[in-house]
Each structure stands twice: as structure tokens, then as C-alpha cells.
Amino acid sequence: MIRLNDLSFEESISEKTITEAIEKISVEINAAYAGKSPIFMVVLNGAFRFASELISRFEGDCRVEFVKMSSYDGTESTGEVLTHMALDFDLEDQEIIIVEDIVDSGNTLEKLVNMIAGGGIANYSIATLFFKPEAYTKEYKIHYAGLEIPNDFIVGYGLDYNGLGRNLNAIYKLKKTD
Ligand code: IMP
Numbered sequence: 743m744i745r746l747n748d749l750s751f752e753e754s755i756s757e758k759t760i761t762e763a764i765e766k767i768s769v770e771i772n773a774a775y776a777g778k779s780p781i782f783m784v785v786l787n788g789a790f791r792f793a794s795e796l797i798s799r800f801e802g803d804c805r806v807e808f809v810k811m812s813s814y815d816g817t818e819s820t821g822e823v824l825t826h827m828a829l830d831f832d833l834e835d836q837e838i839i840i841v842e843d844i845v846d847s848g849n850t851l852e853k854l855v856n857m858i859a860g861g862g863i864a865n866y867s868i869a870t871l872f873f874k875p876e877a878y879t880k881e882y883k884i885h886y887a888g889l890e891i892p893n894d895f896i897v898g899y900g901l902d903y904n905g906l907g908r909n910l911n912a913i914y915k916l917k918k919t920d
């Protein structure tokens with residue numbers, strides 16, 4: 743068990759399971775993008791670790807770009823997605839791989855897809871390390887999902903609780919108090 747600020751968390755997904763999930767996605771992406779030169783569009787902050795592992799396994803040429811969004815306050819989604827760092831790269835004719843740490847309601851994804859939709863891209867796909875299908879309210883296809891998880895609040899491996907926990911190497915879920 744670990745404690746971050748006022749809350750307790752218990753380990754729920756091991757580092758080994760996370761690594762295996764990333765390896766599975768990497769194989770799929772290497773096959774789908776063989777001979778292509780995609781842009782990995784990394785959604786900060788949470789996706790930095792997943793992105794680093796994923797991109798280090800990519801066998802072709804690629805570019806890496808960043809956007810920064812947030813929608814969580816504490817352990818709850820605010821329902822509002824804030825953009826802290828906008829797109830500053832040319833999308834024209836590009837093949838984009840959106841790299842997310844976790845897809846929950848899908849609000850962030852919707853905003854990201856709308857951001858790139860007008861830019862004349864060739865195509866896009868979505869890669870997320872974690873996916874909460876019970877919480878997902880959108881229709882966008884999730885092309886590459888590492889691990890489907892229940893609707894729990896989790897931290898670790900890049901994901902945070904009010905900024906803390908990103909350095910943890912496994913995933914920890916919020917411990918229910920009652
Ligand atoms: P969505 O917009 O509701 O799909 O949420 C996406 C974003 O909320 C993710 O990119 C995370 O940054 C954050 N988020 C969603 N679920 C969790 C969680 O369980 N722990 C930490 N952050 C989360």
C-alpha cells in the first residue's frame with residue numbers, strides 16, 4: 743500500500759504486465775506503420791512514460807510532437823478539457839498516432855481529434871496504455887489499447903493524483919475507505 747497526500751492506493755497492475763501490454767501494442771504499430779513515417783502525438787503529462795517506451799520500440803522513421811491537456815481535479819474528471827500547450831506542428835498529409843496514458847470518458851480524445859481534424863491529415867490512430875470501457879461515452883475507435891481496466895481511479899506509470907505518483911513503476915488503484 744502507498745499513500746499520496748490524503749489518499750491510500752494499493753498495487754493493481756505490475757510493471758511486468760504494463761511492459762507486456764506496451765510490447766503487444768508496439769508489435770501492432772510496427773506492422774501497421776511499416777514503411778511509413780508517422781508522427782507520435784504525445785498527450786502530456788500522463789503519457790510521457792508510455793510514449794517513451796512505445797517510441798523506443800518503433801522500427802521506422804518517425805517524428806514526435808507534444809500537446810498538453812488536462813481534465814482531472816483530484817480523483818474526478820471536471821468534464822472540461824483544458825489545453826495548456828497547443829499544436830505547433832504541420833499536420834498536412836501526416837499520419838498521426840495519438841498517444842494517451844488512459845482513455846476514460848473520452849472527452850480529451852474528442853478534443854484531440856477535433857484539434858487535428860481540420861489540418862489536412864492523411865489519417866490518425868489512437869494508442870492508449872489504459873482504457874476504461876465502462877466510463878467511455880464516445881464513438882471514436884481506440885485502435886491500440888494496452889489494458890482494459892475497471893472504472894477505478896489509478897496512479898503510477900505517468901498517471902497522477904494531483905501531480906503525485908507519476909514516478910511509480912506499477913499501477914496502484916484508489917483504496918476504498920468504506
Ligand atoms: P477523459 O478525458 O475522461 O477520457 O480522461 C482522460 C484524461 O484524464 C487522461 O489522459 C488522464 O490524464 C486523466 N485520467 C483519467 N482517468 C484517470 C485515472 O484513473 N488516474 C489518473 N488520471 C486519469
Ligand code: MG
Nearest residue numbers: 785788789843
Ligand atoms: Mg492524459
